[in-house]
Amino acid sequence: MxxxxxxxxxxxxxxxxxxxxxCPVHILKLDETTTNDRGYTPLMVTEPEKCIACAFCATMCxxxxxxxxxxxxxxxxx
Amino acid sequence: MNxxxxxxxxxxxxxxxxxxxxxxxxGIIHKLVAETLVDLDLxxxxxxxxxxxxxxxxxxxxxxxxxxxxxxxxxAVATGIKRVRPDNIVFTYQGDGDLASIGxxxxxxxxxxxxxxxxxxxxxxxxxxxxxxxxxxxxxGQKTTTSQDGRDAASQGLPLRVSEMMAQIPGxxxxxxxxxxDPKHVNKAKKALKKAFDIQNKKxxxxxxxxISTCPVNWGINPKxxxxxxxxxxxxYYPLGVYKDKTVGEK
Numbered sequence: 001m002x003x004x005x006x007x008x009x010x011x012x013x014x015x016x017x018x019x020x021x022x023c024p025v026h027i028l029k030l031d032e033t034t035t036n037d038r039g040y041t042p043l044m045v046t047e048p049e050k051c052i053a054c055a056f057c058a059t060m061c062x063x064x065x066x067x068x069x070x071x072x073x074x075x076x077x078x
Numbered sequence: 079m080n081x082x083x084x085x086x087x088x089x090x091x092x093x094x095x096x097x098x099x100x101x102x103x104x105g106i107i108h109k110l111v112a113e114t115l116v117d118l119d120l121x122x123x124x125x126x127x128x129x130x131x132x133x134x135x136x137x138x139x140x141x142x143x144x145x146x147x148x149x150x151x152x153x154a155v156a157t158g159i160k161r162v163r164p165d166n167i168v169f170t171y172q173g174d175g176d177l178a179s180i181g182x183x184x185x186x187x188x189x190x191x192x193x194x195x196x197x198x199x200x201x202x203x204x205x206x207x208x209x210x211x212x213x214x215x216x217x218x219g220q221k222t223t224t225s226q227d228g229r230d231a232a233s234q235g236l237p238l239r240v241s242e243m244m245a246q247i248p249g250x251x252x253x254x255x256x257x258x259x260d261p262k263h264v265n266k267a268k269k270a271l272k273k274a275f276d277i278q279n280k281k282x283x284x285x286x287x288x289x290i291s292t293c294p295v296n297w298g299i300n301p302k303x304x305x306x307x308x309x310x311x312x313x314x315y316y317p318l319g320v321y322k323d324k325t326v327g328e329k
Binding site for chain 2: 004005009011012014015016017018021022038040053055056058059060061062063064066067068069070071072073074
């Protein structure tokens with residue numbers, strides 16, 4: 001069960017691999033099948049359900065490519 | 079299920095694509111400066127001074143006011159702006175070619191006068207923009223295009239430790255060296271920047287934060303390995319830490 005998700009701004013990505021290096025659950029890799037508007041190989045998520053929303057990828061991204069969302073449970077009053 | 083955004087592109091950065099090479103940690107440092115200014119609510123009254131070097135185009139990247147300075151003269155321009163508009167927050171963003179070599183006199187004298195400005199100094203041990211020549215901060219034995227057998231102390235001298243030198247200056251208030259090689263150190267670096275801008279906001283004097291950065295293209299290694307190279311080679315010679323903090327014990 002994913003604890004969060006990341007949103008990738010593909011055209012800002014320069015394919016530097018720093019996020020894939022720091023991802024503790026190893027779910028990021030470069031999508032070798034495509035290139036973005038600027039000719040770089042952009043980032044993709046291989047197993048989104050394993051994301052722990054630690055934001056390490058976004059912290060280390062030099063180009064502010066990644067937005068991280070953490071899922072929060074509905075407030076319940078029990 | 080609801081979701082909450084916990085990390086997004088800082089409002090302190092514009093929508094321009096950064097001009098840096100892939101994997102260059104300049105981008106992380108830009109992000110930290112922008113996030114810090116937003117967090118401290120200083121962005122609206124900040125003036126940044128961009129230098130010459132890879133960071134020469136950063137007037138496009140920050141969403142605060144920016145001014146371009148001649149090579150090495152960013153602290154002098156910052157001094158002028160700060161003296162005319164003392165309520166504005168003024169920072170310079172300089173690389174090691176700009177600050178440690180051609181602009182060392184400006185930096186030293188700005189610190190010596192105790193100007194109430196913040197210098198963001200990026201040390202990547204090489205001249206990045208001009209094609210990887212030897213900088214004053216190039217490590218012993220490091221190969222560059224102008225030291226092809228590695229830097230040699232006998233002919234080229236020893237690498238310059240800027241933070242240690244600036245810490246000797248009586249006028250300087252806060253000097254710290256940080257690194258951005260992993261998420262933990264990025265957070266530490268952000269705290270250092272916050273402290274520096276806070277000192278300036280409280281009009282306590284000169285602050286400088288030195289960042290250990292990488293230059294994958296000119297070091298000739300990929301971004302992942304260059305981060306490790308910085309940890310293995312740069313940090314032993316340029317130890318991290320607070321070199322001067324005049325605010326301690328003066329409450």
